Amino acid sequence: MDLIVRTSSNSKSIVLDCFCGSGTTLKSAQINGRNWIGIDQSEHAIKATIEKLEGVQNDLFVDKPEYEFIEI
Ligand SMILES: C[S@@+](CC[C@H](N)C(=O)[O-])C[C@H]1O[C@@H](n2cnc3c(N)ncnc32)[C@H](O)[C@@H]1O
Known part of the structure; x- marks a missing residue:
């Protein structure tokens, strides 16, 4: 996942995972x-x-991640 994130986005890009599961892609991002x-x-x-x-x-x-959790 690290390789995919690094090769398909640039520094400061936004990585969107619409089905983030346990957050592996987000952690890589x-x-x-x-x-x-x-x-x-x-x-x-x-x-x-x-x-x-x-x-x-x-x-x-x-x-360290800084994020906002939005519940709908
Ligand atoms: C295999 S996991 C995704 C793994 C994730 N992409 C990663 O990199 O670790 C699939 C996830 O999709 C979510 N999901 C399935 N249908 C969905 C929907 N319609 N809207 C939002 N999430 C959904 C499930 O709850 C599950 O957590």
Whole structure:
């Protein structure tokens, strides 16, 4: 997924995953300096995504995710 994100988007691009599941693509986007939007109909998937994104380590090259959670 990392390879796909890196080769199909540029730094600061927006990666949209309309079926974000457990958030693997969004995590890749975050680690590779992309902005991202994730959507999922499953509460369970959203919970898993948030946990995965919260697990991203802040370091010199990777920012901790800052995001807004919108529930519809
Ligand atoms: C295999 S997962 C996606 C994996 C994800 N793209 C990734 O990179 O980790 C499929 C997800 O699609 C979601 N889904 C299926 N139909 C949907 C719909 N109509 N609207 C929103 N999410 C949907 C499911 O809840 C499930 O979490």
